[in-house]
Amino acid sequence: MRRLSILGSTGSIGKQTLEVVRKAPSDFTVEALTCGSDIDTLFDQIKEFRPKVCSVENPSKAKELSQKLKDSGIDSEVLTGKEGNIACACIDSCDTVVGAIVGFAGLEPVYHAILNGKDIALANKETLVAGGDVIMPLIREKGVSMLPIDSEHSAIWQCLKGEDRDDLDRILITASGGPFRGKSRKDLENVTVEDALHHPTWNMGGKITIDSATMMNKGLEIIEAHHLYGIDCCRIDVVVHPQSVIHSMIRLKDGSVLAQMGKPSMVLPIEVALYYPRRGPSIVSEFDPFDAAMANLTFEPCDTDVFRLVKLAYDAGTKGGLVPTVMNAANESAVRAFLAGKIGFLGIEKTVFETVAKMEPLVGGLELTIDAICQTDKEARIRADEIIDGIIKT
Ligand code: NAD
């Protein structure tokens, strides 16, 4: 039985994690749930799963939830702020923390959970992009498990099971291509927020959906795979596969290629992580090789002249240190500005490139610690916001 603390339980991954729990309640307990501000969803989850403690990032929303629970006679404790999230990640009664917060905000709770000996089921890729060089050594030092939830990384993990890591030659990470696959730079100039939020195969939170439209999601995933599987970024290839049936592949030294496939659903990788090393019950509908969607599985290269953030991510991941931390922070600021209607779609790329160019020389010699990572994230956001202000004015 896994005793879970689910960070970001009201989001897309959080809800699907609770779906897995709901299907097999005797396999799990829910010890803690956290969210940013969506207390209506959190209230319903608390009523159903009765965690001992929960946390809401927004203090006034936390107060509101606390009153609502009291009025309903439910005695879950309500914490707030970053500290509340960290406390929920470290609660004694949990053994596994599901990292499903979006963005850099997910890093510190996960870091503290590892320090406290918890296994980590990780969806929050930004944690590894910004802090992989600190997180992965800590995972090994504490002897806990890192259980990947991101579907590509779950696929790679499953393919690697039983293989000697020295036999791994390359990783072929698949990508749907997002809503703008096949578009030119000119086409991208005028796409709207609504266009960018319309993902062809996956239904996800807003930030990752925009990352899929810019293809930065694949850039982040290259760096995530580099940290999880100890492989250089230059040995990771992006394969655009619009049907999202093959979730990634590995090529071994002898030329054998192993792939993991299934319907595009995050429930399965969540289940794979939470039941590791065993397999859980069948939850998603059965895979049918004769389904019309299977008749035409296609593969194409990623056009990095159009989706330039993929190139930048390769470069940042290769340089390492705090460069990916800067890139990630700038991307988060830029995506937020795009979603708020402040900058255009290509303004995201401009912001990230310019922030990295400005900050790279400054972070070069810094020692990699959790404090340096948090400080760099903060500074990169300030720089990115200045660049965004510049774009707004022109
Ligand atoms: P989402 O926006 O749907 O949910 C995010 C969750 O984090 C919500 O519960 C929100 O309340 C919470 N949150 C946001 N900011 C917070 C803060 N400052 N403090 C505490 N909680 C905060 O996002 P999602 O799509 O579920 O993605 C979550 C993570 O999983 C992301 O890192 C994403 O890249 C990764 N991921 C998602 C999918 C997917 O299919 N959705 C697939 C692979 C990986």
Ligand code: MG
């Ligand atoms: Mg993914």
